[in-house]
Amino acid sequence: MTTQPPVFPFDNTYARELRGFYVPWEGAEVPAPFLVLLNKDLAEELQLDADALNTPVGAANLTGSRSPDGAAPLAQAYAGHQFGGFSPQLGDGRAILLGELIDRHGKRRDLHLKGSGRTPFSRGGDGKAVIGPVLREYIMGETMHALGIPTTRALAAGTTGELIDREGAKPGAVLARIASSHIRVGTFQFFAARGETDKVRQLADYAIARHDPDLTEAADKYLQLLARVISRQADLLSKWVLVGFVHGVMNTDNMTISGETIDYGPCAFLDTYDPDAVFSSIDEGGRYAYGKQPLIAQWNLARLAECLVPLINPDDADDAVRLATNELNKFPALYQAAWLDGMRKKLGLATEDHHDIDLANALMDAMKGQNVDYTAFFRSLAREVEADGSTTAALFADSTGFEHWFSHWKARLEKEDAKAADIANRMNQANPIYIPRNHKVEEALAEAQSGNYERTHKLLDVLKDPFTERSGLEAYAGPAPDDFGPYRTFCGT
Ligand code: AMP
Ligand code: MG
Numbered sequence: 001m002t003t004q005p006p007v008f009p010f011d012n013t014y015a016r017e018l019r020g021f022y023v024p025w026e027g028a029e030v031p032a033p034f035l036v037l038l039n040k041d042l043a044e045e046l047q048l049d050a051d052a053l054n055t056p057v058g059a060a061n062l063t064g065s066r067s068p069d070g071a072a073p074l075a076q077a078y079a080g081h082q083f084g085g086f087s088p089q090l091g092d093g094r095a096i097l098l099g100e101l102i103d104r105h106g107k108r109r110d111l112h113l114k115g116s117g118r119t120p121f122s123r124g125g126d127g128k129a130v131i132g133p134v135l136r137e138y139i140m141g142e143t144m145h146a147l148g149i150p151t152t153r154a155l156a157a158g159t160t161g162e163l164i165d166r167e168g169a170k171p172g173a174v175l176a177r178i179a180s181s182h183i184r185v186g187t188f189q190f191f192a193a194r195g196e197t198d199k200v201r202q203l204a205d206y207a208i209a210r211h212d213p214d215l216t217e218a219a220d221k222y223l224q225l226l227a228r229v230i231s232r233q234a235d236l237l238s239k240w241v242l243v244g245f246v247h248g249v250m251n252t253d254n255m256t257i258s259g260e261t262i263d264y265g266p267c268a269f270l271d272t273y274d275p276d277a278v279f280s281s282i283d284e285g286g287r288y289a290y291g292k293q294p295l296i297a298q299w300n301l302a303r304l305a306e307c308l309v310p311l312i313n314p315d316d317a318d319d320a321v322r323l324a325t326n327e328l329n330k331f332p333a334l335y336q337a338a339w340l341d342g343m344r345k346k347l348g349l350a351t352e353d354h355h356d357i358d359l360a361n362a363l364m365d366a367m368k369g370q371n372v373d374y375t376a377f378f379r380s381l382a383r384e385v386e387a388d389g390s391t392t393a394a395l396f397a398d399s400t401g402f403e404h405w406f407s408h409w410k411a412r413l414e415k416e417d418a419k420a421a422d423i424a425n426r427m428n429q430a431n432p433i434y435i436p437r438n439h440k441v442e443e444a445l446a447e448a449q450s451g452n453y454e455r456t457h458k459l460l461d462v463l464k465d466p467f468t469e470r471s472g473l474e475a476y477a478g479p480a481p482d483d484f485g486p487y488r489t490f491c492g493t
Contacts, residue, residue: 207225242343347412
């Protein structure tokens, strides 16, 4: 154990190269910074000394109470369409970017704090966060990472020693978040809405240098940047849908250029399969329902395209719109190809047959309205490779549709040149058994509010390896008990 304060070898390109895109800003001093969770694996990946982070100075650094040496703390400007309506000025109202770190693989990563106090972008808010939403973001991000889904990640969660009013007094907390960058669709919108085309270009050049450096010299680099973001988001959205993830607030300010999932607020994993599933208490119209997410992503990408049009062809707007539209129109096919690829894996198919898309769609149709647990279904199906389907059929309210589908799937498996056990094994590597079940998350967060993090640790431990069945973890693999009732989540403010 060391008591040496941490050293952060920051390199702050955002602060240096993008003046006018942010306000330099420090986190608020808090009475008693204390790290309740520290992500040692991630610290190591970032070439940080985890023991040094786990000191009083480390806790002060990671809660924003005291800026580390070498940081260039700032609040980023961004705009965004929230539930379809445009807000020209959102920005980091309760967050700051401390700086950038180069990880073990040479990748540049942002170290950002969420809940670190008011900034010039706070509007009416208090700039704070509380323990529940901070831990929820920690758990969700780590789960997505373990599932192989691009995501921002939590480096640490710290309490501040304050009580914050959120329908009652709750422990104040700060999330130290790591991201490939915090450039959002809304960051482009902020400058585009002001007609500041030079700034949009400066931001696009910065984004290209950071995320797509191979495009730097390309004559049509802005069009290609758009194409890259479209492709990353198509891939990301397919992964969300395949695993049953509902983001909950797919506003354009919550969509990254990097293709990482960001801003876990009222998000949740499906229990029963339902394209209309909505968990967020503020999404009354179901705009961000599970099954609508790919369409919404494409809508958000159209907003990005609008920002880039003046760069794509500065002399001919019609031509630029035509080119951008052409890229946007590729989204559905990209998405569907990625989804089908993932669905083949979920169904144990290593070869490709042109009827696979019909097989996959037919399964979704058979599951609709059947109250089938989405996650448990695929694990059960893996056990049917050598069985007759009756155990899985029992998961359906009316199994007629499933039984019909099952015979087609069995016939399709015949075309796989593989042993049954191998097929089942690869299905289990594509279908998690453990997801952050809503009742398990709530149970952990409720306990954490009173300062006990045992269930949070346990949940994180289970979710670190979501694909490998372990004995004693049955309670993490099943749906909520009936008395848990319909699930609602609330924005992480
Ligand atoms: P989010 O819901 O996290 O995507 O945030 C949307 C916008 O509201 C961002 O500009 C946030 O910075 C701002 N915001 C959310 N909560 C607070 C808060 N407690 N204080 C100040 N600003 C906030
Ligand atoms: Mg946000």
